[in-house]
Amino acid sequence: KADTSKYLMGGPMMGFEIPDLAAPVIKATNCVIAGSPTLFPPSPPEMPCIRCGACAEVCPHELQPFELYWFARARNFGKTQEYHLFDCIECGCCSYVCPSHIPLVQYFRFAKSEIWSREREKQAAEAAKARFELRNARAEREQAEKAERLARASTARSSERKPASAVASAAVVEAGVSGALASEPAVASSAVDADAQKKATIVAAMERARAQRAAVQPRNTGQLSAQQQREIAAIEARRAALQAESPPDTVTPPERAAE
Ligand code: SF4
Ligand code: SF4
Known part of the structure; x- marks a missing residue:
């Protein structure tokens, strides 16, 4: 129209x-x-509630609309629920009889919508929390399964490697032994060389001492008889033979032999 x-x-x-x-x-x-x-x-302008109680008298659900109004206006939605806000059928009788022209039903609708909105947010948060916990549980389960798989694989690898490692250790031991055996001749040869050098040094020293003694000590063999000279020659021959037969290390130094 x-x-x-x-x-x-x-x-x-x-x-x-x-x-x-x-x-x-x-x-x-x-x-x-x-x-x-x-x-x-x-509508006439809204006036303060005078607590006349007219709204409560007409309420078909025997609610207290003026209390609900105060709590809804103060955004104390918990209290509105304590006063059975959701029992209100929004008939509008309270608003109709209110001498202060308070739109009571609009306040009640506002309170209900706010509660529903908060409830939806709470449910969404709980669902998100449940999803988060499920995700964490799944991640922990997957990590545990992965760790178990890795442990099994490691155990299998170690069991496969054991003979090889034993062979390797045996090879290492064998190599060590062979190395020792191989190095032993070298060590022995070096020791023999050192002994030979030492013996050569001793022999040279003996020769030098004999030569010095021969040069310093006069040979008092000028007045020897023929028999004595033959005995001396025989002794010298035996000594020479002994020195020739004896190994160099067993050769008695002339000084010690003289003693
Ligand atoms: S009818 Fe209006 S003025 Fe009277 S008590 Fe209820 S809300 Fe308050
Ligand atoms: S609107 Fe709600 S509080 Fe007001 S009279 Fe109806 S049922 Fe009661």
């Missing part, structure tokens, strides 16, 4: 204004009212 200024979905007391006719018709839609200023004059 020409004077239509708003549209209400629902009855004149319980209905609520819809912003656009493009809003869908739902299962709970019982009617759509084309409102006009004549039918729905502007």
Whole structure:
């Protein structure tokens, strides 16, 4: 109609204004009212609650709308639930009789929507927490399974490697023994060389001492008889023979032999 200024979905007391006719018709839609200023004059300004109790008298659910109003206005939604906010059927009787023109039903709807919104957020947070815990549990389970697989693989590898390592250790021992055996001739040869050098040094020293003694000590063999000379020659021959037969290390130094 020409004077239509708003549209209400629902009855004149319980209905609520819809912003656009493009809003869908739902299962709970019982009617759509084309409102006009004549039918729905502007509400008088809201006044403070005087606690007259008229709202409580008309409530079909025997609620205390003025208490619900105070708690909803203070955003104390817990208290509204304690006063059975969700038992309110939003009939609008309390708002209709309120002498202070307080839109009580709008306050109650606001409180309900806030509680539902917080409940949805809480459920979403709990679902996210559950997903997080499940994810952590799955990650821990996967880590445990991976560690178990790695442990099994390591055990299998170590059992496979054991003979090889034994062979390797045997090879190492064998190599050590062969190395020792190989180095032994070298050590022995070096020791023999050292002994030979030592013996050569001793022999040279003996020769030098004999030569010095021969040069220093006069031979008092000039007046010897022929018999004595033969005995001396025989002794010298035996000594020479003994020196020739004796190994160099067993050669008695002339000084010690003389002693
Ligand atoms: S009817 Fe209005 S003024 Fe009276 S107690 Fe209820 S809310 Fe307050
Ligand atoms: S709107 Fe709710 S509180 Fe007000 S009279 Fe109806 S049931 Fe009671």
